[in-house]
Amino acid sequence: MPFIPHTDHDTQLMLQAIGVDDINSLFDEIPDELRCGKLMGVPTAISEYEVGRLMRRQADKDRVELNFLGAGAYEHHIPAAVWELTTRGEFYSAYTPYQAEASQGTLQVIYEYQTMMASLTGQDVSNASLYDGASALAEATLMAVRVNRASKSRRVLIPQSVHPHYAAVTKAITASQSIELVQIPYDPNSGQTDLAALRSHAGTDITAVIIPQPNVFGVLEQVDEFADWAADQGALGIALVNPISLGLLRPPGEWGREGVPIVCGEGQPLGVPLSSGGPYFGFLTCREALVRQLPGRLVGRTVDRDGKLGFTLTLQAREQHIRRSRATSNICTNQGLMVTAATIYMSLLGPQGLRRVAAESHAKTRGLAAAAAMIDGVEPAFTAPHFHEVVLRLPVRAGAVIEKMRRQGILAGIALSSWYPELENCLLVCATETKTDADLHTYVQALGQQIEASRAAS
Amino acid sequence: MPFIPHTDHDTQLMLQAIGVDDINSLFDEIPDELRCGKLMGVPTAISEYEVGRLMRRQADKDRVELNFLGAGAYEHHIPAAVWELTTRGEFYSAYTPYQAEASQGTLQVIYEYQTMMASLTGQDVSNASLYDGASALAEATLMAVRVNRASKSRRVLIPQSVHPHYAAVTKAITASQSIELVQIPYDPNSGQTDLAALRSHAGTDITAVIIPQPNVFGVLEQVDEFADWAADQGALGIALVNPISLGLLRPPGEWGREGVPIVCGEGQPLGVPLSSGGPYFGFLTCREALVRQLPGRLVGRTVDRDGKLGFTLTLQAREQHIRRSRATSNICTNQGLMVTAATIYMSLLGPQGLRRVAAESHAKTRGLAAAAAMIDGVEPAFTAPHFHEVVLRLPVRAGAVIEKMRRQGILAGIALSSWYPELENCLLVCATETKTDADLHTYVQALGQQIEASRAAS
Amino acid sequence: MSELLIFERGQPGRSASAQFPRHESAHELPAQFVRSEPPLLPEVSELDVVRHYTRLSQMNFSIDTHFYPLGSCTMKYNPRGCNSFASLPGFTQRHPLAPESSSQGFLTCLFELQEMLKSVTGMAAFSLTPMAGAQGELAGVAMIRAYHVDRGDIGRTEIIVPDAAHGTNPATATMCGCTVKEVPTRADGDVNLDVLRELVGSQTAGIMLTNPSTLGVFDKNIKAIEEVIHAAGGLLYYDGANLNAILGKVLPAEMGFDVMHINLHKTFATPHGGGGPGSGVVGAGETLKPFLPIPVVGTTANGYRWLDEADLPKSIGRLSAFMGNAGVLLRAYIYMRLLGREGLERVADYAVLNANYVMVQLRKAGFDIVFPDRRASHEFLVTLKRQTKSKGVTAMDFAKALLDRGIHAPTTYFPLLVPECLLIEPTETESKQTLDHFVAAMTEILAEAASSGAQCKDAPVTTPVKRLDDVRAARQLDVRYQPPETDGGAQIVNAAAD
Amino acid sequence: MSELLIFERGQPGRSASAQFPRHESAHELPAQFVRSEPPLLPEVSELDVVRHYTRLSQMNFSIDTHFYPLGSCTMKYNPRGCNSFASLPGFTQRHPLAPESSSQGFLTCLFELQEMLKSVTGMAAFSLTPMAGAQGELAGVAMIRAYHVDRGDIGRTEIIVPDAAHGTNPATATMCGCTVKEVPTRADGDVNLDVLRELVGSQTAGIMLTNPSTLGVFDKNIKAIEEVIHAAGGLLYYDGANLNAILGKVLPAEMGFDVMHINLHKTFATPHGGGGPGSGVVGAGETLKPFLPIPVVGTTANGYRWLDEADLPKSIGRLSAFMGNAGVLLRAYIYMRLLGREGLERVADYAVLNANYVMVQLRKAGFDIVFPDRRASHEFLVTLKRQTKSKGVTAMDFAKALLDRGIHAPTTYFPLLVPECLLIEPTETESKQTLDHFVAAMTEILAEAASSGAQCKDAPVTTPVKRLDDVRAARQLDVRYQPPETDGGAQIVNAAAD
Numbered sequence A, B: 001m002p003f004i005p006h007t008d009h010d011t012q013l014m015l016q017a018i019g020v021d022d023i024n025s026l027f028d029e030i031p032d033e034l035r036c037g038k039l040m041g042v043p044t045a046i047s048e049y050e051v052g053r054l055m056r057r058q059a060d061k062d063r064v065e066l067n068f069l070g071a072g073a074y075e076h077h078i079p080a081a082v083w084e085l086t087t088r089g090e091f092y093s094a095y096t097p098y099q100a101e102a103s104q105g106t107l108q109v110i111y112e113y114q115t116m117m118a119s120l121t122g123q124d125v126s127n128a129s130l131y132d133g134a135s136a137l138a139e140a141t142l143m144a145v146r147v148n149r150a151s152k153s154r155r156v157l158i159p160q161s162v163h164p165h166y167a168a169v170t171k172a173i174t175a176s177q178s179i180e181l182v183q184i185p186y187d188p189n190s191g192q193t194d195l196a197a198l199r200s201h202a203g204t205d206i207t208a209v210i211i212p213q214p215n216v217f218g219v220l221e222q223v224d225e226f227a228d229w230a231a232d233q234g235a236l237g238i239a240l241v242n243p244i245s246l247g248l249l250r251p252p253g254e255w256g257r258e259g260v261p262i263v264c265g266e267g268q269p270l271g272v273p274l275s276s277g278g279p280y281f282g283f284l285t286c287r288e289a290l291v292r293q294l295p296g297r298l299v300g301r302t303v304d305r306d307g308k309l310g311f312t313l314t315l316q317a318r319e320q321h322i323r324r325s326r327a328t329s330n331i332c333t334n335q336g337l338m339v340t341a342a343t344i345y346m347s348l349l350g351p352q353g354l355r356r357v358a359a360e361s362h363a364k365t366r367g368l369a370a371a372a373a374m375i376d377g378v379e380p381a382f383t384a385p386h387f388h389e390v391v392l393r394l395p396v397r398a399g400a401v402i403e404k405m406r407r408q409g410i411l412a413g414i415a416l417s418s419w420y421p422e423l424e425n426c427l428l429v430c431a432t433e434t435k436t437d438a439d440l441h442t443y444v445q446a447l448g449q450q451i452e453a454s455r456a457a458s
Numbered sequence C, D: 001m002s003e004l005l006i007f008e009r010g011q012p013g014r015s016a017s018a019q020f021p022r023h024e025s026a027h028e029l030p031a032q033f034v035r036s037e038p039p040l041l042p043e044v045s046e047l048d049v050v051r052h053y054t055r056l057s058q059m060n061f062s063i064d065t066h067f068y069p070l071g072s073c074t075m076k077y078n079p080r081g082c083n084s085f086a087s088l089p090g091f092t093q094r095h096p097l098a099p100e101s102s103s104q105g106f107l108t109c110l111f112e113l114q115e116m117l118k119s120v121t122g123m124a125a126f127s128l129t130p131m132a133g134a135q136g137e138l139a140g141v142a143m144i145r146a147y148h149v150d151r152g153d154i155g156r157t158e159i160i161v162p163d164a165a166h167g168t169n170p171a172t173a174t175m176c177g178c179t180v181k182e183v184p185t186r187a188d189g190d191v192n193l194d195v196l197r198e199l200v201g202s203q204t205a206g207i208m209l210t211n212p213s214t215l216g217v218f219d220k221n222i223k224a225i226e227e228v229i230h231a232a233g234g235l236l237y238y239d240g241a242n243l244n245a246i247l248g249k250v251l252p253a254e255m256g257f258d259v260m261h262i263n264l265h266k267t268f269a270t271p272h273g274g275g276g277p278g279s280g281v282v283g284a285g286e287t288l289k290p291f292l293p294i295p296v297v298g299t300t301a302n303g304y305r306w307l308d309e310a311d312l313p314k315s316i317g318r319l320s321a322f323m324g325n326a327g328v329l330l331r332a333y334i335y336m337r338l339l340g341r342e343g344l345e346r347v348a349d350y351a352v353l354n355a356n357y358v359m360v361q362l363r364k365a366g367f368d369i370v371f372p373d374r375r376a377s378h379e380f381l382v383t384l385k386r387q388t389k390s391k392g393v394t395a396m397d398f399a400k401a402l403l404d405r406g407i408h409a410p411t412t413y414f415p416l417l418v419p420e421c422l423l424i425e426p427t428e429t430e431s432k433q434t435l436d437h438f439v440a441a442m443t444e445i446l447a448e449a450a451s452s453g454a455q456c457k458d459a460p461v462t463t464p465v466k467r468l469d470d471v472r473a474a475r476q477l478d479v480r481y482q483p484p485e486t487d488g489g490a491q492i493v494n495a496a497a498d
């Protein structure tokens, strides 16, 4: 019996001790009419060897050589040590550290993580993770609404330049709490949020303003103006950031005159593999004064009986297992293991490494954009500075080019028209530090070739 | 500086403490004329990411779909847990357990390993490993010569059916100790050692007799007759066995009337990947009375100050670091980590699993041989029963077929003519439990097709 | 055993430079965008990192090292093969927005997983996107609300929840804009039907229930509950956290549930990872199927594809940036293939055998079982009210005393309505020998508690730290390291009183 | 902390059956071939196995968890990337006898490794086949003998070895059928040249030497030694175990050595694995190149190929079934690529800096340095003769007291000629902070030893077991578990008195 250690002898002794004849008797409280038959929809067992072969076959089908996709999930070098350590059984197979004395390893990791994320984002406090970047934005929005009691409108401004999936998730999760999400358009030239459009909301009751940096186009927003305007309106700023970019970019805590008090985002770039979209982790940091409205777990340092420093879950009264229907969120299981990976990743990279990864990713994307722009008919769609993604406007349909380049082993980018119909022929491309100059060359060659071919065909 | 933690400040403080100006001064005892220049033959450093890409490219070049090679290295299913545990840092990065109290983990693993190997081979004592199967045979030979003081000839009979590389290694290692290796031919029909030829040495002074089971052709030898004859001659029997086969086959300790007192072989099949030939490990077990001539490390159970059971290296006086030029061997570093893997492998398989792996491998090879024999012109070269390898005689040159099947993603077997010129057109094939019926079918299809093609071409 | 913080191990200028890009290009970004102070990240060598986190890992209890009978959490063995195969490069390197044409391997696994989940629950369809149980609950309750609204029945905003329910249930209802009505538990552990009947009405959106409940008993009146709720126009949500107890015995759909989630990290053995990730896949019967969150995997002539807004216009929408915790889903898929139909059917058999065995043995040893006349499901409750009263030895003391015996504590003080309780769940992957060892340890502690109890109150003493001061942790909030120079003498003090 | 034997965890009939073939075909083998009794292997579940070996691993000191200044062993950090990339399926699944046409990736790495090794030693060619240092020595001495015999100079059967040499040196000479002549060390740590001159003659096959020596000093007279040996018609073997000290500073070939091995598991950071595997690649100058063991990687028009008997007819032959410890070679290759030329040159700089720093700090703390007037190479010797005499606190006591402070002991009682010695090798991958911690611990122990010494004699007390009875281990030999039923009341007793 795979994974069940009982010998027949054991089972007999146990049944005797209980005083029943067979295992089935232990289910005698279940009404007979509810008892089901065999689970015929599940195939019969196969051995680990057979499963391994099967999975290898499936995994091999999806392998791609060169990946230039971004849009919320980024390929970076993950040091070998990260997952060799993270998958150690003691991290991998532990539960939430409710028994602090038996979980100092996990707890200390989280405390270190909280320190790193707080500093990276320029805040005081970080929680111990949320599910992913999109749900973190939703939670940040709910938190901002709870915090900003002065505002009654529950109106939250969300730029159109926020990743459409993030906007959708925020909508789905906040929908039934009568929060109104108001979209702010982007400037079709710069690719930044149209500040004039934003300012047209001046004087109305606005609870919070979401500020993405970089935005979904990879473009850097005018975050200082953004933050100051929000503060002037009595609205809470919520920064949505890429954590790798913060190796190089100014942290939200320093945006504008006072900084932005709530920061969230997707943690995946920090040492978590692409993995088809998950498990990733959402991060959420804030100013000290807001901590009691922070959703999710929090680890604090304290002392034991002998005065020795140690770590424990703290401020649990915010959480569902204590405060139930009045908790700051329903979140229980979070993305702990990913936090472990990210903590190890950030330790290995350090401030210098993280800056280099950010700067190199930026440089590679610039290089790619410049080379692609040499192709007849290809041009950058936006003028504002970008981080490590760029939108290219092609002279042909982006979807067709993508499919053809895929056959050459290149994931060329994302056709933006499915999210932004007005951005016809636009391709969102990302190059990180993982791309060599030769890779960029391969990409641009292939792109030119396929555009040529598409034009010839049309 | 990759892997060097010194900051400039650290270095300065350290130099100051030592009282020198720079690091170079620490090499001032090396005569100037000996100081060398830069290591120009080594390329400049690349990052872990770059090395990873490079290695992936190289590794991908050598991937093959279906492998039917054996001849001393065997593909078996290796449970995922084996290497996840074995590469835990505490096993992976520890040294030889000289400080017993700080190495109870490694020591207990070895004690458990010794227990398993002794039982598997039907002996009393197992050492803690030798380099590989071939060098283990060499060490077993030297050991037998030391043990058998009654014999003066230093003549050791070695069947031709022993893997030729094993014979070569034994020769290279024992050469300078004036040991004479006498070859015994095999019977060209059965594939077993020609017992008549063996018996022709009766009455001469023979120090030891090597008995392979199965032999290099995968054929089962008449080990009882072999063992008894050796005992009758006052020669020590040395069994050379495949450890997986012992899940099913009678252990050397039970061969003939008294059993064979020294057993060695290649441990790779027990959970160690093929890895181009190493690291593997050699095992060596023996009767209790012979333990003082056993080469290599040995772990014993004892008690600590409080009477608590614990483990330690024992009988070290046999070893080079104590007895120096009079040691039983020069071996120091052995193949410890592989022993850890093998111990975990055997624990996961247990007696039942090991028997199944043996029986299934045997069955798959029988199935393959039977199906191949349906191809016109293909026949088994030998009549005696075999374990999980079989020699097929083809109607065309084996080398050509191998190269063609390789292009189809199949490693078809080994052309025996390079080792045994008389075995022209003979292919040594192995199928283990890792091969499905579909794989066997693929193999036989391809074989038939390529034989056809070769015939047509010639 | 204690370990400096990684920050304290570092030195300014030290680094693990093999992990960096070798060069750093100038960036030409306008200064206003650029960071002026580097973040407080460790400056350490690779050896520092490896040694530090290896040591920290050793400071954890885990399934791989200790028996972990944490009730409601189903801490069963996580087969190592699941990790290996889910970590194949083809899976880990796959971008979530890769074209479907280069995603067929992955989509095949997910589609088959959806099908298997339907089989083990009786539900009509599954969405794999929720990233933990609580998010599955959110999906389910949102679907219930969407269903009512879709029918124009907009006044249904009350969710009924048993008093024994897991905290995520009421918290979820609130997040979905509902009000929570608690229904009490009867002395025998079942839901109080009479009160339930009074609670329901035209405002009832639905009920959230787990069966067997968090009290470790199977509610025999489940069909009656169904009738009450459905008759009132509400729907039934099944909290699948306890599916381990009934796998192959009862299908939630046949108990009358309209929607449910499953904690794959419980029943389907994906690892808990020190707090996550999990997966809370959500299944629906025909009624609620149109409302499932997107994306869902569907079929086409050429293989598999994502179903999206266009295919599921009534969907409650998207709950994750991409499609949920894919890696967790793969682990569950592998696990189900390894166990197969027959293996899954055995799960409940042995989980329930183990729980009943331990319950009986503890009763014999003198422990007070909370529902002594009921069968244990896969877990059961012990109360130490008596010990607390007589010697002041609490459930927490028992928990800590277990740690000193190399056993992780059961869940303490949950459900909240049972005083001084331990919720004990052995799971099917633990052997009789381990259970006997646990019973012996509990018996020993009971004896200690019966004499002076002092030893229990001191426990744990073998762990890296002794009992921690939780009050101080909340009062003198210290949630991040601040290097001595910038410290100004104090951590964040008294930021919040809990 | 202690752990049952895996056998004791098992129960008859239990198994980890997901790991088996699901069926067992009948075998039809004649009964005489078939085993009647199953072997004594554990009968355990996968969880049993994982928990047991995880716990056992935690009972080890290792580089990844502890400072490990074990002299002569070069316990430096093993970069994790080396393990990951050497474990790529293309490498681990490659069969050793795969055709060269599907081996070009692997052969490329090995060929480049050979080339790099030539560069760091000055040797003319390398064979990668020896599986550890001792086998490299065997190769080298066999090559020296083969060379003499090839020239008809058959009387050369003596190998000169310094008294300080590692045990493998004399043991190897014996295995090669040579007699060993010991040359003594002078008070300053260098070889006694006068005695050496007397030892050589027409019987001299060669000398085995490591420089810096196992005493931790660089023999300044190496050129004089070379002259003596070469003039006498002998050859020089370089034991490359201490290469870490001179990487990029001196080439063994330029010191006059004709043949050498390198312990890749020391200088090139491949892991020690609790005792192995290692790799003892052997390099030769032009004189001995034809005698290198096979196989060696060579080039062809189409790529790389194995050179075999046919290419190297004078080879001493084959030392391993296939081509040695390929996986270890890949790790060394990766390591060298990661460090590059500049990184390798830094290795000796910082290894030597660390050793000299610790030596100086220990001297200041009151320890007796064996060669106080010499520079430390990458390691150095402390003697506790004085402490042993005055308080009976031995080198072993110091070693055990270090364990209680979370530091692995240095090498004790080696080289044998220095009484009560510790051979201390910090390696370049340890930080000043770690070294300072070590010095502080040593200083603390020294103070304890100076007072009563009792505490040192009790050490260790924090390890899973206290000091073990080695005498009993050898006298009452217990080298395998025997289950109680078949035990007959005793383990193998008194099989051998040591």
Ligand SMILES: Cc1ncc(COP(=O)(O)O)c(C=O)c1O
Residues within 6 Å of the ligand: A331, A332, A333, C072, C073, C132, C133, C134, C135, C166, C168, C169, C210, C214, C239, C241, C242, C263, C278, C279, C280
């Ligand atoms: C009964 C019950 N319901 C719901 C949950 C919530 O699941 P998750 O932690 O995955 O959000 C849990 C998990 O602790 C549970 O035990």
Ligand SMILES: Cc1ncc(COP(=O)(O)O)c(C=O)c1O
Residues within 6 Å of the ligand: B331, B332, B333, D072, D073, D132, D133, D134, D135, D166, D168, D169, D210, D214, D239, D241, D242, D263, D278, D279, D280
């Ligand atoms: C100086 C010296 N020579 C030779 C050896 C033998 O090397 P190995 O253990 O790899 O056989 C060692 C290793 O301990 C050593 O330190």
